[in-house]
Structures are given as structure tokens and as C-alpha cells.
Amino acid sequence: MVVSGRKIHDPVARELALKKYASRWWITSKHAKRLWIDIRDSEPAYVTPNNVSIYNITQTDQASRLEKYAGKVIPTWAVSAEEVAGPLGAALFRHLTNQVENTWIKAEEVSILGLKVKQGRDPTVVQFNDERRMELYNLEEMADPLQARFHVKRYPMSAITGSKYMGEVAKKLLTSSLAHSYSSPYWTTKAYADYIGVKICPDETPTRATSNDRVLELFNADQTCSPDRVTGMALRNTVSPRNLRTGMFFKEPLSSELLSYAMKTPAKLDMYWMTHSYANAKKAAINFDAHRVYLSIHQGKTTPWLNVNASTDPKKLLQRAHGDWVRPKSRAEAEKKTHEI
DSSP: OBTTSOOOOTTHHHHHHTTOOSOSOEEEHHHHHHTTOOBOTTOOOEEOTTSOEEEEGGGBTTHHHHHHTTTOOSOEETTTOOBOOHHHHHHHHHHOSSOSOOEEEEHHHHHHHTOOBOTTOOOEEEOOTTSOOEEEEEGGGBSSHHHHHHHHTTOOEETTTOOBOOHHHHHHHHHHHHHHTOOOOEEEOHHHHHHTTOOBOTTOOOEEEEETTEEEEEEEGGGBSOHHHHHHHHHHHHHSOEETTTOOBOOTTHHHHHHHHHHHSSSOOOSEEEEHHHHHHTTOOBOOOGGGEEEEEETTEEEEEEEGGGBSOHHHHHHHHHHHOOOOSSHHHHHHHHTTO
């Protein structure tokens, strides 16, 4: 089996068994690079029929750690259940010692969820270059890991964008969720519910929270007559491609084309896309990797769309773009405009 948890099938499995390594676990060159794992000098790779290079974990410098955490070597975020990407994921894998879990939660999220940490446990502090300092806990470091898992599933998220609420807004929504036993993590405004054709159930009242001197009135998906539709739209919005220049969703058919392309390409892509002229305007250095460029052809006109990850510094580019996005005056207008493009 591969240490990521995927089973190796015949005929590859039979060929690997004949090699008689001490461990049954294997790692791809891609995962080894991602987790900063070195392959020992002169160790040969096994190349699969689809051209993937794999090594037995005994050929690496982290054999015992890989054996111990086989099946869950890739760190994941407790709240979003997504894999921890980039150097941070590798650093957290290296930090694992006696934990069984490889699931991590941010100190700010611990505070919002009202969780308690085991006595004497300090957060793992990570900072790369000039990036923001991060304080993280392994989920096992919570005083009550089962309670932590229960709360994590209810961490408030926007049904409009699929993103997490933070700070006092998140605390207010979580308190309301626990008090009313809501099972959904997604929250919506009445304007957005109307926009997607979902009615708020009779006699339901919103939870009010203040953000940037604005009062938000939010309903949990469970307070609507179609919670499944609210959830489905939230999940769609999480992955639907957006225009980096405006921050808004693309219209069809370009939206479906970009989403389909992102699912097929081997490169890791972000949800934000930009034109070459926008990249030039932002003085973004671009790595012209063919897997991160989509050629859109409409009415005989070809437009290359560059994924933000084609930039050599996508995080900085996203920060610049945030400053350009126009904020409509009303929430209803904002939520409607978000789904027009």
C-alpha cells in the first residue's frame, strides 16, 4: 500500500511483492518531495505503467515515522478536513512524535470553539520567511478530543462563499448552533436564500452578529426549508472558479470549463483565474506552465486564462487583488453580484 492510504492493485502489487522489502508500505516521489523526505543515495525507483515513481519506505530517511503514520502521513485541518498544503504540511509531519492523529487545529479556532487544551501543552509555532506566525495544536492535544470533533463539525461557515467565519462572528454563530442543536455548519442571509430559491422556515429568527460595524443577520441551513440545497450551493461555491480581478464567479459556460479543466490537470490549481493583461498590470511574475493555463474559445476569440498558482507568488497576488475588489453598498446587492459573473 501507499503511505497516503491508497491500495496498490495488480499487476503492480505482485511485482512489488517480489522485491522482498521489509515493509509493505510505499511512497511516491511526489509525496516524498512534498513531505521533505529524502531517498537514500543510489536507491532505485519502481516506475509504474502510468509513469509514477515509487519507493519502499525502507529506502527513505524516515522509514520508522512513515511506518507509524502510514495511511495518514498527509496532515489535515480539523475544521475544513482539507490537506495541509506546502511547507507547513511537511513541517507538521516532521513534528509528529507520539500522536496517533495527524489532524491539526489553529489556536484561534480552539478559542472560537471554546475548547480546552491538555494541561502543559503549548502550541506548535510555525513561521516561514515573512509569513504570519501560526500557532497550531494536534487534535489529540485537546482535553476532550471527542468533544473537539463534535464542535469542529459545527464550525460556522458561509453558505455564500464556503469560507469560515472568524472572530466574534464565529463565536456568536457557534453559540447559537449549540444552543439550538443545529447540525449544519452553513449559514446564509435571507437575501442569499431568496437568490437560490430557498425559503426560511416559518417563525425562525436570525442570529445577529456584528462584523466591521455592520450587523449581520444569519440563518443556519437547518432553519431553511431546503437545507440540502443550501449545503449543496455552499460546496459548489467553495470550488467554483472566480475572476481574480473582481473576486466574483464566472458565468457559464466558462465556469464549468474551468472547473472541469482544474479536475483533469495534474497541477494544483486555485479557484482564482486572471487574464494575462491583469497579471501584467499587477506586475506578477508568471511561470508559464501549460497545466496552469486554460485557453477559452468563444465566438472565435481565444482568451488564455492563467490560474493564480501560475504566479511565482500567488499569496501576494491574492492580497493585491483583495484591495481592488469593489464592495457593493448593500448585502443583497453584494450577494447577488457574487453570483452574476
